[in-house]
Amino acid sequence: MAMIPNELTGPRVYVAVDDKKSAKMHLTGGFHKPDRDKAMCGTSIEGKTLVDARDIAPHSEYQDSELWCLRCIGILDFEPLDQKILFSAIKFQPGTYGDLVVIRHLQRPSKLKTHPFRLTNAPPRKDWRIVK
Numbered sequence: 001m002a003m004i005p006n007e008l009t010g011p012r013v014y015v016a017v018d019d020k021k022s023a024k025m026h027l028t029g030g031f032h033k034p035d036r037d038k039a040m041c042g043t044s045i046e047g048k049t050l051v052d053a054r055d056i057a058p059h060s061e062y063q064d065s066e067l068w069c070l071r072c073i074g075i076l077d078f079e080p081l082d083q084k085i086l087f088s089a090i091k092f093q094p095g096t097y098g099d100l101v102v103i104r105h106l107q108r109p110s111k112l113k114t115h116p117f118r119l120t121n122a123p124p125r126k127d128w129r130i131v132k
């Protein structure tokens with residue numbers, strides 16, 4: 001099923017971590033790389049560990065933007081808010097990702113302000129992530 005981009009929620013973004021921890025961390029998954037075959041920037045992620053962004057991006061030891069592939073972080077702009085928000089704490093020179101991208105997403109350009117966020121339909125029940 002083709003996913004229709006949704007401004008608020010969408011498929012998970014994963015972080016490709018180099019086991020030697022020497023290389024920059026890339027992003028995959030989301031709308032951009034649903035098959036997770038390469039990083040969003042096109043770099044091979046073969047042999048890297050894919051971590052759910054929730055388990056790595058919000059943590060304090062990963063706040064330095066030097067640790068991240070900036071091309072992947074740039075493409076993350078086009079992913080939905082619920083995924084971008086996980087990267088809010090990453091610090092860049094002019095401010096955090098939250099300051100620069102998440103707040104801007106919520107404010108939206110003034111000509112769009114009068115329109116509601118673009119949402120897809122709720123998934124068919126078989127696609128629900130049922131917890132219990």
Ligand SMILES: [Zn+2]
Pocket residue numbers: 025026027039040041042043069070071072
């Ligand atoms: Zn990358």
